[in-house]
Amino acid sequence: ETGVTQTPRHLVMGMTNKKSLKCEQHLGHNAMYWYKQSAKKPLELMFVYSLEERVENNSVPSRFSPECPNSSHLFLHLHTLQPEDSALYLCASSLRTSGGTYNEQFFGPGTRLTVL
Amino acid sequence: KQEVTQIPAALSVPEGENLVLNCSFTDSAIYNLQWFRQDPGKGLTSLLLIQSSQREQTSGRLNASLDKSSGRSTLYIAASQPGDSATYLCAVIWGGSNYKLTFGKGTLLTVNP
Numbered sequence: 001e002t003g004v005t006q007t008p009r010h011l012v013m014g015m016t017n018k019k020s021l022k023c024e025q026h027l028g029h030n031a032m033y034w035y036k037q038s039a040k041k042p043l044e045l046m047f048v049y050s051l052e053e054r055v056e057n058n059s060v061p062s063r064f065s066p067e068c069p070n071s072s073h074l075f076l077h078l079h080t081l082q083p084e085d086s087a088l089y090l091c092a093s094s095l096r097t098s099g100g101t102y103n104e105q106f107f108g109p110g111t112r113l114t115v116l
Numbered sequence: 117k118q119e120v121t122q123i124p125a126a127l128s129v130p131e132g133e134n135l136v137l138n139c140s141f142t143d144s145a146i147y148n149l150q151w152f153r154q155d156p157g158k159g160l161t162s163l164l165l166i167q168s169s170q171r172e173q174t175s176g177r178l179n180a181s182l183d184k185s186s187g188r189s190t191l192y193i194a195a196s197q198p199g200d201s202a203t204y205l206c207a208v209i210w211g212g213s214n215y216k217l218t219f220g221k222g223t224l225l226t227v228n229p
Contacts, residue, residue: 004159031215042120043205043219056216090159094215102215104150107160 002026004108006091012114013081021076021111023091031096032074033105034066037088049074050096081115088112118143120208122220129196130228137191137223139206144184147209150217151180151191154203163204164191168211196227 004025013019025032034046048056049068063085065077074091092105119142129135139149148167152160164173164180166189172181179192193200203224207217 006159033215040221042221043207043217045216045218048215050215088157092160096215100214104162104165105215105217106162107152109159110157112157 004091004093004106006089006108006111008111009109010112010114012116013078014116015081015083017081018077018079020078021089021091021113023074023076023093023108025072025074025091025093025106025108027093027095027106029093029095029106030071031094031102032068032071033092033094034074034076035090035092035107037090037110039087043090047076050102078113081113083115086114118208118210118218120206120218120220122204122206122223124223125221126224126226128226128228131196131198133196133227134192134194135196135225137193137204137206137225139189139191139220141187141189141208143210144187145211146184147211147214149180149182149189149209150207151178151189152205152207154205154222156202160205193225196225198227198229200227201225 007022031050037043046060047066067075088110090110091108094105095103121140150165151163166182177194203222205222207219
């Protein structure tokens with residue numbers, strides 16, 4: 001596997017379910033991101049992890065819970081979602097340099113989530 | 117509020133035509149600007165990244181320009197091909213946060229054979 005991979009690619013869940021999205025990067029990066037892409041709206045940044053520490057939570061509801069166990073893996077745990085949470089969830093990664101700057105972000109293919 | 121706007125929302129051109137996609141942003145204090153391509157149901161592919169100190173970047177048939185003072189960037193595609201059909205997204209990182217991409221809604225490009 002190369003680049004940024006995401007599983008599953010498609011997910012349908014009920015409002016009472018608990019599910020998790022997985023992202024894995026094979027680029028040697030140390031920063032990872034979750035984005036949400038809803039119909040008719042711009043891509044929105046949700047969370048950022050740098051060196052496995054959360055550095056950004058962009059006012060995301062607590063029914064979305066991120067986890068970054070190491071620099072290569074990022075999860076998004078989902079519980080009691082609403083139909084309006086249906087969207088394409090994209091993961092990205094980049095390299096944070098020793099000087100604190102972040103290089104170009106590379107994106108995965110996304111997980112298409114449908115909440116019934 | 118820092119925002120990115122892309123006009124037009126959709127564009128249809130015949131194959132072989134040169135075209136320009138537009139991006140405008142509300143705050144000139146940017147860190148960098150990036151153009152992406154997104155195919156239907158797929159993730160994003162980075163096309164060009166322009167640092168705040170640069171005026172343009174080129175890759176193959178693509179040329180992106182940046183004018184911070186006017187808050188504008190353009191993506192020029194030469195000799196368009198049907199395979200160029202996709203949504204093109206412009207995203208800005210503003211100074212103060214060197215990782216937070218703010219995206220426009222994109223321009224859906226269709227190149228007709």
